[in-house]
Amino acid sequence: MKTIFKIHRLLLIGTVILLPGCTTIVNWGKKNLYQGIEFQQDYSIPRSFIRSIKAYDQFSTFIDIHALLLVEPVRNAFVTEFINSTGKGEKQKNQLLKLQRDELKHFITFYVIVPKDTVLNLENSSWHIFLTVDKLTVDPYKIEPIELNSTYQLFFGKLYNPRFKTVYQIKFEACDLYDNPLIISTTQAIELHLKKLNKEVLLRWDLLKINQSSSYPDSAKDEKLDISSSNEHARSRKKSKKVVS
Numbered sequence: 001m002k003t004i005f006k007i008h009r010l011l012l013i014g015t016v017i018l019l020p021g022c023t024t025i026v027n028w029g030k031k032n033l034y035q036g037i038e039f040q041q042d043y044s045i046p047r048s049f050i051r052s053i054k055a056y057d058q059f060s061t062f063i064d065i066h067a068l069l070l071v072e073p074v075r076n077a078f079v080t081e082f083i084n085s086t087g088k089g090e091k092q093k094n095q096l097l098k099l100q101r102d103e104l105k106h107f108i109t110f111y112v113i114v115p116k117d118t119v120l121n122l123e124n125s126s127w128h129i130f131l132t133v134d135k136l137t138v139d140p141y142k143i144e145p146i147e148l149n150s151t152y153q154l155f156f157g158k159l160y161n162p163r164f165k166t167v168y169q170i171k172f173e174a175c176d177l178y179d180n181p182l183i184i185s186t187t188q189a190i191e192l193h194l195k196k197l198n199k200e201v202l203l204r205w206d207l208l209k210i211n212q213s214s215s216y217p218d219s220a221k222d223e224k225l226d227i228s229s230s231n232e233h234a235r236s237r238k239k240s241k242k243v244v245s
Contacts, residue, residue, distance in 0.1 A: 041081075046074045046155040051192075051203035063118060066159045067192055067203050068152070070109040071210055075100040081151045107141065108133075108172040108183065110192060111152060113165050120168045120194075121145070131172045132191045133182045142171040183207065 052066045068074065079096045082088075103109070108131065112120065119125045120143055131138045148167045153160050160167070170192075175181050183190070192203045 041154070043077070043155050043157070046077045047157070049074050049205065050156065050159070051205065052159070053201050053203060055199070055201050057199070062199060063194065063201055064115055065118075065194070065201070065203070066113040066156065068111045068155065069190075069192075069205050070104075070111065071205075071207075072101070072104060073210065074155075075104065077155070078149075078151050081154070085151070104174065105181075106174055108138075108174050108190070110170045111146075111148065111156075112168045112170055112192075113156065113159060114168070116164060116166050118166070120170070126196055128195045129170060130193050130195070132193065134188050134190075136182060138172050138182065140170055141173045142169070144169055 046068065049069045049071060050066060051069075054064045055062055076097065079093060079100060082096070083093045114120065118127075120127060120129065129140055129143065131140075145166055146169045148156075148160065148162075172182075174183065187207050189204055189206045189208075191205075194201050
């Protein structure tokens with residue numbers, strides 16, 4: 001026992017002595033060996049649209065979730081990072097930006113990371129997922145597990161771990177049955193709800209400041225619905241469309 005204690009003690013002392021030398025070696029390597037061209041990476045904008053929550057049932061975790069809302073600033077950051085990493089030109093960048101804006105017109109999209117034992121597919125899940133846009137409630141158009149793009153992996157950082165996590169893409173239609181956009185420049189907030197029989201959690205994004213600098217319309221079309229009517233139409237989508245899981 002004393003011998004083992006002495007060995008551990010020697011290892012500890014050796015580690016303390018060698019660690020400063022490691023820093024010197026690393027610095028020498030950076031100075032004398034070509035390190036390539038280093039790019040300054042700032043993911044603060046997309047990361048500001050990540051919401052996380054970990055909820056417990058007494059002492060047991062019943063959900064641990066991270067969600068990224070793909071609003072215009074996030075999509076623009078994705079395009080910029082993708083163009084910079086692939087060496088494409090201004091023409092390709094403008095084309096990608098247009099595709100992203102078109103996607104925004106049709107869908108409100110989230111990338112959601114949960115543990116592998118948390119199933120969110122509509123047909124197999126114990127969770128009911130819906131979105132509230134101010135007072136309007138909307139059911140999902142599509143929920144599916146995906147392979148997360150490498151750029152979005154960087155945005156999530158340490159929150160993304162493919163060994164233990166599953167990434168879901170959750171889409172909601174961006175317009176009602178009359179093609180009125182659900183999110184306009186005066187929209188206050190949206191909330192992503194996950195609800196079970198006895199539990200509910202929600203993730204909230206305040207949008208008013210975002211909308212003022214984004215390309216959301218100033219108002220819906222001339223033909224407008226009241227809140228209760230819109231809510232009825234939004235929920236009635238499931239009767240006319242089969243949700244893909």
